[in-house]
């Protein structure tokens with residue numbers, strides 16, 4: 001992610017250069033009778049001067065006047081540079097966010113995880129000081145990209161997928177970058193370290209990443225505390241109580257999770273590594289613990305059964321354990337002390353992609369009453385990642401075989417294919433299903449390799465309601481969502497012209 005503080009430094013140093021004459025200004029009071037005396041001092045001198053010397057004291061020294069004019073010109077220029085610099089550096093459309101910051105971060109921080117922490121800290125710090133990067137073009141609920149998801153009219157269908165903000169530290173700075181949906185987490189019930197470092201690797205020649213974080217998390221209690229504090233601040237700022245905000249009383253339908261009109265906050269939950277995946281009841285306890293803690297602050301709860309770096313997690317995608325797990329989560333979500341209960345989605349892997357496996361997931365989705373599916377996640381496969389004509393450089397061929405999940409543009413064709421197939425299977429199952437627990441159509445979000453507006457439109461046309469990005473932001477910087485949306489608008493305008 002971008003480290004915006006890096007951008008402000010050159011602008012500041014350039015702007016501060018004109019202050020060089022400052023010491024001369026400071027020396028004025030120490031020389032009251034000199035010819036460079038400023039006007040205020042001159043007035044005093046005039047009243048005490050002898051009658052034979054009035055004209056000398058009243059004369060304004062031309063060099064002093066010109067110095068003062070210069071100073072005020074410098075001050076005005078400085079203010080203008082700071083103002084323009086601030087406006088530029090905090091706008092998601094600024095090209096530095098795309099062309100300067102991501103390569104700079106890669107150079108300064110060879111470890112991708114460290115770069116990520118620096119980017120997160122910068123986004124957080126800038127948000128707290130009000131100097132945050134934001135989308136300045138307002139969006140309307142009736143705009144060309146608006147979309148209805150779970151009965152809410154969203155401003156746009158672009159989401160940030162799980163893992164970018166694992167501990168829900170920066171949901172608001174991420175919304176400010178223009179996302180219609182932000183998914184925080186994955187969060188485990190109890191804190192866990194994840195795998196030993198290094199555990200994230202870049203492959204810049206294919207704009208790809210490999211990670212084996214292993215769901216490092218500060219735990220559900222810590223995330224709940226952070227989200228509760230965020231809710232409190234918001235409630236205070238609009239003069240309501242926490243309960244009124246949670247129950248959408250007097251908030252004009254602002255979603256109680258995102259706390260932003262026309263946007264949704266997803267909270268992703270997972271099991272601890274040490275919980276035996278074969279003990280389904282223990283697994284259920286893990287997820288339900290997270291639901292109890294986090295559901296009040298979520299518009300959507302996402303059940304993660306697809307991260308490749310937690311042993312046995314993907315086995316939970318088999319129909320029977322998945323149905324049990326999802327039913328328990330749906331039931332627990334229904335107990336949330338809130339007028340509108342959070343929706344529940346399940347995030348599935350792109351690697352379990354034969355028809356039988358997918359039909360098993362579809363069956364579990366319909367039978368459990370889950371509201372939708374996020375398709376997919378990182379892949380364990382290493383085929384088809386390097387496009388024809390692209391050559392991996394330096395140690396990239398070795399990195400490509402690091403253990404973990406690959407993400408990046410190479411995933412896209414599989415994502416669009418999986419979305420089309422899941423759409424068909426879910427809709428087909430609906431015709432047979434007698435379930436009345438859920439809305440008629442299950443909602444799909446797409447995740448995997450989405451990098452530009454054309455690809456976002458393709459997954460939406462294939463049946464998804466939201467196109468989610470992660471790796472595209474690592475390489476494309478904090479203006480990525482704005483860029484994708486403007487490419488989408490251009491494509492839509494071309495079509496209708």
Ligand SMILES: Cc1cc2nc3c(=O)[nH]c(=O)nc-3n(C[C@H](O)[C@H](O)[C@H](O)COP(=O)(O)O)c2cc1C
Pocket residue numbers: 161162163164166185186200209211213215268304307347376377378406407408409411447448449450468469470471472
């Ligand atoms: C460093 C990293 C950490 C991730 N952490 C999570 C996670 O905690 N939970 C999850 O479901 N997906 C996680 N993902 C997967 C992403 O949410 C996304 O599904 C995947 O990267 C494919 O999309 P992309 O090609 O746009 O990156 C992570 C991905 C990366 C690169």
